Amino acid sequence: MTTFASLGVSKDFHQALKENKIIAPTDIQVKSIPTLLNQETDFIGLAQTGTGKTAAFGLPILQNIDPTKNEIQALILSPTRELVQQINKQLFRFTKYAPTKIFSEELYGGVKIDIQIANLKRPTHFIVATPGRLVDLIERGCLDLTKIKTIVLDEADEMLSMGFKQDLNRILNYTNGTRKTWLFSATMPEEIQKIIATYMSPDAVKVTVDVDTLINKNITHEYAVVNGKEKYNALVSFLENNPEGRGIVFCRTRAGVQNLTEYLLEDEFSVAGIEGEMGQRDRDKAMRAFKNGSKQLLIATDVAARGIDVKDLAFVIHYQLPEQLEYYTHRSGRTARAGKKGVSMALVTATELGRLREIESDLEFKAKQVYL
Template sequence: MTTFRTIGINKELVKGLKELGIVQPTEIQERTIPILLEKKTDLIGQAQTGTGKTAAYGLPVLQYIDPSRNEIQALILAPTRELVQQIQKQLFKFTKYCSEKIFAEGVYGGEKIDIQKNRLKRPTHIVVATPGRLLDLIERGDINIKNIEVLVLDEADEMLSMGFKQDLNRILKYTTGTRNTWLFSATMPDDIKKMISNYMSPAAARIEVNKNALVNANITHQYIRTSVKEKPNLLIRILDSRPEDRGIIFCRTKLGTQNLLKLLKEEGFSVDALEGDMQQKERDKVMRGFKKENIQFLVSTDVSAREIDVQNLSFVIHYQLPEQLEYYTHRSGRTARAGKTGVSLAFVIPSELQELHRIQKELGIRFNEVQF
């Protein structure tokens, strides 16, 4: 049996992993970690959210760090504040039993920049950041990333679809030198391919997990034929039939999200919403409630979906089909995390059947029609 020890992870980190219940490497970890530990190389990893990417790059990053060198040695970029906090927290937990302390700081919008400036004055070996806030700090001279040895781009396609393309290009220019770049992405749109050819070695190692299944294999894809008029009642019946389950309902627009939230609250459901125009404080409050299971269902737009990383979600419902193909991947990836199974259910009106077939073909998945 493959263990973290057999693929090169040191005893102290393995002890930290064991305490978190992480004993056997996932496929992305088993294939990535030995390559990254064996030699300094660029790496391109294509894998879904929820497959264990953080440990796949995080453990090698931690083993590369020299704790006696008081400078930033690794930079991890991620699309959202939520993901940055989560990565930072995981790195901290992995290092619980390390004899020499490795310090990771989180840098993101939504928190006063001065607080983060002060934190960065402490010993810092790893910075985990969202692109926008990191660029602010670089350009104000509050952070120096010139000597980093490893740059990780996590959920690179997400960062580009959120409009961070120019920020990323500027950051990559600030870090030119001897750094290695490790890029992880669920999908490989043209912009990502361009970034790879501009900033990464042609000899970069490539890892593809379930290349033909761009979507997590533990998700069951279903659809229901309906009409715009029937959708609200259909949704209420489905939620009523799942009294013990938790899930997310996706809409295309913030107005659609607000209307649906109002309807479901009037029907007595335990529900809240996430959408783009909310203040960070409100978003955090909603996410806390959802994570603590005080809220059973969440209504969300695609932009907000990226912040949601919650265990044990049984289903996602596409109340409206997504506008972009990769949104389907990211929406459905909120369920069936950490080896669990889940259902992704699309509400489809007659004019959208062709679009459903396109999603099926492009993503290599199969939708089963269900009646309700």
């Protein structure tokens, strides 16, 4: 059996991994960790959210840092504040038993930049950041990235789809030199290929997580066919039949999230909504309420839901089918975590049924029709 020890992960991290219930390495970790630990190489990892990427790049970064040097040695870029916080928190947990303390800073918008400038004067070994805020700090001369050995582009396709192309180019140009670039992405659109061609070695190691491992076998996929006017009633019916369950309801648009949250609140459901245009304070408040269990349901867009990692979700509901195939996997992967079972329910009109069939075919699963 493959273990983290057999992949080359130092004993300094074994106890912390166990305490975080990370026992057996996932496919992406098995394929990535030995290369990232032992080879001075650029690296491309094709893998979806929820496959264990943070540990796949995070453990090699932590193990390769020299804590005796007070300099920024690694930079991890991620698209949203929530993902930055999640990555930093997870890596901090991994260092619980490390013999020498490893210091990090997380940088993102929505926080006064002066506070972050002050924090960067403390010892810092690695940074986790959103591209926009990082560029702001670079332009103010508050960051010395000349000593970084590794830059990680996490959720690279999402960073581009959120409009960070220019910022990424500036950061990659600024850090150009002897650094290694590790790129992780769920998809490989043309813009990602341009970044690879421009900033990465043609000899970069590339690994892909097999699509079969992306559809969690513990998820039951279901769908109900409803006409447009009945969709809300079908959702209410599903929720009433699962009164104890916690879950996320996905909409494609911000307006969809706002309207659905309003309707469900009027019908006295325990619900919070998050979407990209919300103020950061309101967004944090909604996420806290959902994570601590004081709200039972979260209504979200695909982009806003990036970085959400809530345990014991009984279901996800596709109130509107996603535009992109990989979003279906991202959505469904929020439930049935850590060996538990969960339901992925799609509410579709007759005209949307063809799209659901395409998703089934491409991801090689079969959803069961139910009647609400």
